[in-house]
Each structure stands twice: as structure tokens, then as C-alpha cells.
Amino acid sequence: MPERQSAREILALVCDASTFAELPYLEGRSEPDGPLAWPGYDASRARAADRTGEEESVVCGTASIGGTRAVLIAFEFGFLGGSLGRRTGDRLEAAYVHARAHRLPVVPLVATGGSRMQEGMLALAQLQRVARQSALTREAGLAQIAVLRDPTTGGGWATLGAGADVILALPGAQVGFAGSRVRPPDADPAAYTAEAQVAAGSADAVVRLEELRETLARWLRLLTTPADQAPPPEPLGATGLPATGWDAVRRARSPERPRARAYLDAYFAERVAISGDRCGGRDPEGMLCGFGTHEGRTVAYAAQTGAATRPAGYRTAARLIRLADRLGIPVLTLVDTPGAANDAEAERQGAGSAIAELFTAVATARTPVTTLLIGEGGSGGALALAAPGNTWATPDSYFSVIAPEMAAVILKRPPAEAESTANRLRIRPQDLAQLGVTRTERRM
Structure with a gap:
């Protein structure tokens, strides 16, 4: 005892x-x-x-x-x-x-x-x-x-x-x-x-x-010391833009590309984590959430790590955003996932409702939410964490309605056409800016 x-x-x-x-x-x-x-x-x-x-x-x-x-x-x-x-x-x-x-x-x-x-x-x-x-x-x-x-x-x-x-x-x-x-x-x-x-x-x-x-x-x-807003971090990886959609995919999937922890370490002088969705689940491998000090004031963060995000990860991120909203603390989100976990256990844990909860938390937040796409942006499992109208992209990232390989399958194309499908989807950072999905700035 x-x-x-x-x-x-x-x-x-x-x-x-x-x-x-x-x-x-x-x-x-x-x-x-x-x-x-x-x-x-x-x-x-x-x-x-x-x-x-x-x-x-x-x-x-x-x-x-x-x-x-x-x-x-x-x-x-x-x-x-x-x-x-x-x-x-x-x-x-x-x-x-x-x-x-x-x-x-x-x-x-x-x-x-x-x-x-x-x-x-x-x-x-x-x-x-x-x-x-x-x-x-x-x-x-x-x-x-x-x-x-x-x-x-x-x-x-x-x-x-x-x-x-x-x-x-x-x-x-x-x-x-x-x-x-x-x-x-x-x-x-x-x-x-x-x-x-x-x-x-x-x-x-x-x-x-x-x-x-x-x-x-x-x-x-x-x-108790909120910042006014959360400026997007500077990119830590590649600087030049990808030539093709498939180039963007390969860059985003490269094991050498900086992940969420590198961005959080560079952005925050100190940080503390929250853990768990208060519904019996955690997703420490897929989502990092907490509060940190940026330029002397507090910014909240919810960051995907590059793995498939599980329902508990989405619920924890929603919990983080709702708490930050109540306290008037701006939020930084880092998007990096091939997509939501889609195994049978994820379905039993309520994947759809968890993603819906996060979409709602972001959509209704009164505090400023800023998003930086730092790697893979796979479908709705990535978009749920992205701030409408205030999402930025690094040169080694892409955003797609679904992974190019899966898009080819859905369109009944052979696997060899995954590369050409990636090009047609216009998923490069510069494409996303031209389409109005992300904002344009020197980060791209």
C-alpha cells in the first residue's frame, strides 16, 4: 500500500x-x-x-x-x-x-x-x-x-x-x-x-x-497562459517541390522524412501530454496530444505520427480540441497518416463515430486551429484533423481522397497504374494549393 x-x-x-x-x-x-x-x-x-x-x-x-x-x-x-x-x-x-x-x-x-x-x-x-x-x-x-x-x-x-x-x-x-x-x-x-x-x-x-x-x-x-494563435511550423524536410504525384507519395513515405516528434521538439520549448479518450482507449502509436510553450505562450497540439490512426486516437484529439476551446488556447494539428485504421477491431471500437467526433470538434472550435500536413494525408482519416481554410503543406507531403493504390483498385485499374493514378489525382503540395485545399506560402 x-x-x-x-x-x-x-x-x-x-x-x-x-x-x-x-x-x-x-x-x-x-x-x-x-x-x-x-x-x-x-x-x-x-x-x-x-x-x-x-x-x-x-x-x-x-x-x-x-x-x-x-x-x-x-x-x-x-x-x-x-x-x-x-x-x-x-x-x-x-x-x-x-x-x-x-x-x-x-x-x-x-x-x-x-x-x-x-x-x-x-x-x-x-x-x-x-x-x-x-x-x-x-x-x-x-x-x-x-x-x-x-x-x-x-x-x-x-x-x-x-x-x-x-x-x-x-x-x-x-x-x-x-x-x-x-x-x-x-x-x-x-x-x-x-x-x-x-x-x-x-x-x-x-x-x-x-x-x-x-x-x-x-x-x-x-x-492559464494561452497564445493568440498557432503559427504553422517551418518545414524540416525536403525543400524542393515534387515533380509528379508519385514523387510526392514516395517522399511522404520515406523513412528519412521528419515525423511528428521532430516537429513538436522544434516548435515547443516544453510540452506535456494528455493521454486517453476517457472511453477506455489510447492510441500512443498513432496520435500525440497535449499542450506546449511556443514563444512563451501556450499552444495545444494534436499530431498524427505516420501510422494508421485508431478510434481512441481520434477521440483523444477531439477531447484535446474541446478542452483547448474551452480554455481559449489555440491548437496546432499535424496531419500524417496513411488513413484511419480499418481492421475489424477498429470497427468494433467505433471508427466512424470517432472520426465524426473529431470532424465536429474541429468544425465547431472557436479557438484558432492551424494545420500543417507533414507527410501522408490519407482520406477522411487525415482530413478530420485538418483545419478548414487554415491548412498548410510541406514539400514532402501529399493529400489524397484515398491512397493511389486503393484508388486504382476502386477504379478497377491494374496495380501498375497506381503511379499514373497518383498523377491524375493532383495530390502534390503545389496541386493542393492550386485547388484551394491548402494555403500558399513559402513553406511550399
Whole structure:
């Protein structure tokens, strides 16, 4: 079992020195033994208070983390298992209201076993209250970055944890909707861990405790300092334009051509990644998403890597664009894929709906989206990531309705005509500019 920190200990670990100021709590007097008159409930709370020095299971306040002010919500697991009751709900609501009033991001430091049994359905109903406050804060364009401590289960995971924009977790933390006492007897305990949630795309990263303050500081800085726009990167590969369509295809497929990571390294001074589609999937080999610093300000990125993109990759990119849009952060997309993954598993994972989701995210984004075609642009699986009217192309790229070989098959031409088909499709960078598919500039 990982080491557990009290609410005050975790606050001391992540906050800049002497910056934490606890919020005032406006809590009414509760009925004897709570709303259900649960025998011994008052005595349990008194023992918890004596043991922890706290009057409730959360401590809420404001502080600076790496110089960025935020509202922090720290759970005290030693107080009745960090459970949520009506007074917990009062404190959580007040924290979110304060965040919106002062335009501050929210950082829940979660460690809870769920809702408080001694308050029954009134305790469970606090989850609706918390969900509403989180949604209002999201609508206000304020970031929420959750840290999952040990344990994070039940409603606390399903609201403050899983409902955050970015989800970090401490190593070995128990994380799952079902707590350890209510799981099936044959359940694999490894499935209820921070590492498993990251692997399933339900959390973004596992962060060691000694790196937590620095990591939170970086995320807070990036999500609160947006750039005005995302200028397209300079091309890193070939400079001369291809002579024929087939030349463009060969260039784009060359193993020597720079890929997404090279462009991201050149464009950003620093960057952090988000991971997973929050639907149980990841596509680390096909799509890279996150936020980075370009010329001192934040730009979001979604970059294809040259592999076939899987449904989880499209959903992660859509998640990234929606988050950037809410926070007013411009987006850079890098297009480079032979097309969407088209195997049977991709169909079972909802390839069509995932691509549709990304098309919609790009089409409805209010924040500026800039696209650079850096390699292969294969069909709708590439176009879904491209910004209408603001797509640029490098000299070693092409964009096509489908790969020339497949186009020949569809047109019932022999394989030998794939090259001539590529020429007729007008897929070279200069063709794309002439057709109005991409913008013209010295990058071509």
C-alpha cells in the first residue's frame, strides 16, 4: 500500500511556501447524529476530529503552485475515510463558487472512499451537487486538474476525479469506482490502480510524489497562459517541390522524412501530454496530444505520427480540441497518416463515430486551429484533423481522397497504374494549393 498523506501534508507538498489560505466555511449546525439520526455518528465524527485535527473530510483554500494561483481541495482520508457528506458538499460548493468568482483553476487532491453511509441518500446526492459545480466551472473556461491519491474510489472518483480536465495520479494509488470492500471476490486488484487507469485511457499520467509540485506548476502555467494563435511550423524536410504525384507519395513515405516528434521538439520549448479518450482507449502509436510553450505562450497540439490512426486516437484529439476551446488556447494539428485504421477491431471500437467526433470538434472550435500536413494525408482519416481554410503543406507531403493504390483498385485499374493514378489525382503540395485545399506560402 502506498504511503498516505494527510490533507495538510499534501497541501504542504504542492503549494508554494506560506501561500495557502483556507476558505471560510459557512456550515449550519447538524442534527444530533446527523440527518438519519444514525446512532453513534456524532461520536465517530468527534473521534475523527481528534485524530486528524480537522472538522470535515476536505480542506479547501487558495494557494500558489509555481507562482500560479489556484483553488485547492484536499481530502483528509483519516476523517471517516475521506467520505462525502452534506457538510463536505457545502465546502466543495463554496470552493468552486470562489474559483469562478476569482477566475482561478481548481486542483482537487482526492483521497476518498466514497459517500458517507451514516447520511444515506443525502450523502449520495452530494455527487449531483459537486457535478453541477464542476460543470459550471468548466463552462466558465477554468481548468480543473485532479490528483488521484490513495484511495480514490466511489463518487469522489466519478465526479472530482474523472470529471477533471487533466487527471494525474500517484504511483500505486487505488483508483476505481468500486471500493475494495464491494468488488466481486474474483476481481483482479491490478485493474483498480492508477497505472491501470492510465493504461485504459481514464487518466493522463502517473506522477511521483516528489515531482508533483513541479508537474502541477507546469500544467497550471500552460493552461492559464494561452497564445493568440498557432503559427504553422517551418518545414524540416525536403525543400524542393515534387515533380509528379508519385514523387510526392514516395517522399511522404520515406523513412528519412521528419515525423511528428521532430516537429513538436522544434516548435515547443516544453510540452506535456494528455493521454486517453476517457472511453477506455489510447492510441500512443498513432496520435500525440497535449499542450506546449511556443514563444512563451501556450499552444495545444494534436499530431498524427505516420501510422494508421485508431478510434481512441481520434477521440483523444477531439477531447484535446474541446478542452483547448474551452480554455481559449489555440491548437496546432499535424496531419500524417496513411488513413484511419480499418481492421475489424477498429470497427468494433467505433471508427466512424470517432472520426465524426473529431470532424465536429474541429468544425465547431472557436479557438484558432492551424494545420500543417507533414507527410501522408490519407482520406477522411487525415482530413478530420485538418483545419478548414487554415491548412498548410510541406514539400514532402501529399493529400489524397484515398491512397493511389486503393484508388486504382476502386477504379478497377491494374496495380501498375497506381503511379499514373497518383498523377491524375493532383495530390502534390503545389496541386493542393492550386485547388484551394491548402494555403500558399513559402513553406511550399
